[in-house]
Amino acid sequence: MSDQILTRMRNWITNCGLTDGARLPPERTLCAELGVNRTELRKALLVLEAEGHVTRHVGRGTFLSKAPKSNKGGRIDDTIVALAESTSPFEAMNARLVVEPQIARLAAMHATPKHLQELRRLTAQMRDASTWARYEELDGAFHEMIADAAGNTLLQAVHKIINRVRLVVVWRKIDTTAPGPTAGYHSFAEHDAIVDALERRKGGDAAAAMQAHLDSTLAAMTAPHHDSDV
Amino acid sequence: MSDQILTRMRNWITNCGLTDGARLPPERTLCAELGVNRTELRKALLVLEAEGHVTRHVGRGTFLSKAPKSNKGGRIDDTIVALAESTSPFEAMNARLVVEPQIARLAAMHATPKHLQELRRLTAQMRDASTWARYEELDGAFHEMIADAAGNTLLQAVHKIINRVRLVVVWRKIDTTAPGPTAGYHSFAEHDAIVDALERRKGGDAAAAMQAHLDSTLAAMTAPHHDSDV
DNA sequence: CAAGATAGAATGGTCAACCAATTTTGTCTC
DNA sequence: GAGACAAAATTGGTTGACCATTCTATCTTG
Numbered sequence: 001m002s003d004q005i006l007t008r009m010r011n012w013i014t015n016c017g018l019t020d021g022a023r024l025p026p027e028r029t030l031c032a033e034l035g036v037n038r039t040e041l042r043k044a045l046l047v048l049e050a051e052g053h054v055t056r057h058v059g060r061g062t063f064l065s066k067a068p069k070s071n072k073g074g075r076i077d078d079t080i081v082a083l084a085e086s087t088s089p090f091e092a093m094n095a096r097l098v099v100e101p102q103i104a105r106l107a108a109m110h111a112t113p114k115h116l117q118e119l120r121r122l123t124a125q126m127r128d129a130s131t132w133a134r135y136e137e138l139d140g141a142f143h144e145m146i147a148d149a150a151g152n153t154l155l156q157a158v159h160k161i162i163n164r165v166r167l168v169v170v171w172r173k174i175d176t177t178a179p180g181p182t183a184g185y186h187s188f189a190e191h192d193a194i195v196d197a198l199e200r201r202k203g204g205d206a207a208a209a210m211q212a213h214l215d216s217t218l219a220a221m222t223a224p225h226h227d228s229d230v
Numbered sequence: 231m232s233d234q235i236l237t238r239m240r241n242w243i244t245n246c247g248l249t250d251g252a253r254l255p256p257e258r259t260l261c262a263e264l265g266v267n268r269t270e271l272r273k274a275l276l277v278l279e280a281e282g283h284v285t286r287h288v289g290r291g292t293f294l295s296k297a298p299k300s301n302k303g304g305r306i307d308d309t310i311v312a313l314a315e316s317t318s319p320f321e322a323m324n325a326r327l328v329v330e331p332q333i334a335r336l337a338a339m340h341a342t343p344k345h346l347q348e349l350r351r352l353t354a355q356m357r358d359a360s361t362w363a364r365y366e367e368l369d370g371a372f373h374e375m376i377a378d379a380a381g382n383t384l385l386q387a388v389h390k391i392i393n394r395v396r397l398v399v400v401w402r403k404i405d406t407t408a409p410g411p412t413a414g415y416h417s418f419a420e421h422d423a424i425v426d427a428l429e430r431r432k433g434g435d436a437a438a439a440m441q442a443h444l445d446s447t448l449a450a451m452t453a454p455h456h457d458s459d460v
Numbered sequence: 461c462a463a464g465a466t467a468g469a470a471t472g473g474t475c476a477a478c479c480a481a482t483t484t485t486g487t488c489t490c
Numbered sequence: 491g492a493g494a495c496a497a498a499a500t501t502g503g504t505t506g507a508c509c510a511t512t513c514t515a516t517c518t519t520g
Contacts, residue, residue: 137238
């Protein structure tokens with residue numbers, strides 16, 4: 001059913017005669033026009049948004065995208081699994097060490113206050129993580145947020161590829177039921193140092209802090225009989 | 231940020247260890263596990279369903295798709311063209327500047343005599359190139375050889391992706407019929423400097439030489455009415 | 461005991477009221 | 491008339507209760 005309305009919306013968009021960047025009618029108007037309720041329409045709009053065909057802003061409206069096709073991580077899955085088959089955990093960590101400090105350096109120049117605020121929020125949440133699995137997720141979000149802040153689409157995609165390969169390769173070693181990190185966990189302070197450098201707009205410091213963070217993470221992986229870090 | 235949770239769901243799915251066709255935990259359970267409310271989670275699931283990664287049935291549950299509604303043929307090429315659509319030439323060159331100097335540093339440690347010999351051969355051939363197209367081809371081989379010498383599968387793949395994206399983005403600017411580079415072309419000496427550093431096993435020098443090479447290439451791109459370099 | 465019926469739990473889906481951000485409009489002051 | 495400020499209308503987003511379907515355990519009955 002929802003598939004049907006999605007198709008209708010696609011057709012409507014191609015036939016409505018609106019050019020790129022134009023604003024669509026409000027949701028409630030479109031509902032009446034297409035004869036569906038708002039929930040159904042919003043489901044279709046959500047998919048169109050995920051595909052990059054439209055963008056939406058509270059209070060402003062829904063707009064046709066100018067660059068309709070951005071990939072947003074859709075079909076790189078095949079790439080990931082193929083790469084994961086021939087990559088070792090050590091290689092994955094080394095790739096991180098190559099890319100992430102430089103990304104942090106760029107982020108120091110391009111991060112918006114919104115980015116910094118989100119990073120602070122994530123560091124706080126990580127301190128409250130009750131399981132390792134939960135912590136891993138937040139940590140992943142933290143690093144992805146920095147990649148986003150760097151403001152380079154290609155580098156962001158590269159970062160995402162490296163990290164997802166790493167997750168596939170390294171995941172099995174993690175006990176998802178284990179209790180979360182303790183209060184003095186080394187990554188907490190390291191994350192703080194990274195965000196501090198970003199806030200002060202010190203690219204060199206941010207790169208160094210990121211490198212130190214990844215180094216100690218790698219050391220934790222190498223260390224004997226000790227829970228893995230990330 | 232719904233995009234965030236979508237990525238987390240993708241990661242979760244690839245890491246949860248479930249096989250194709252398996253049933254996911256109920257929505258309400260996943261909500262608690264991922265720490266998001268049900269509406270957010272359902273938005274992510276809706277997108278995943280539209281992409282064909284999961285199917286959902288009332289009363290039964292949510293299941294991983296067996297054959298994600300594929301356009302199977304594409305593979306890595308799809309990734310390239312998708313990335314190319316949202317990447318500018320400037321971004322592509324910046325991504326190179328981030329990755330390639332570090333790759334050169336690693337290559338200084340890992341390059342085999344065979345690698346070095348091949349690199350020398352390529353630099354010689356580039357000096358003899360009679361057309362720009364031929365030169366581009368050899369230059370590409372040169373940089374790929376260094377990535378190979380670095381000895382990290384994942385980094386090599388990343389390097390390939392970046393360079394292929396760059397080629398797609400920058401392609402049009404090259405006149406394939408133009409005569410090749412002149413004898414004093416700046417890249418010749420820069421290539422030599424890189425190989426010299428690799429042979430002396432000086433990682434820092436290799437990284438610096440590579441960075442200098444890419445910087446001057448970028449400068450050539452920016453310079454007025456002058457043939458592009460690569 | 462086996463087959464069918466049934467009540468309850470579990471699960472994904474829906475809806476209407478409400479929320480927050482933004483724009484528009486009206487009004488007052490100078 | 492211009493500008494500033496506030497109130498109202500507009501618009502996409504969110505929430506919690508409720509609905510429809512399916513599964514499961516239990517009871518009934520021959």
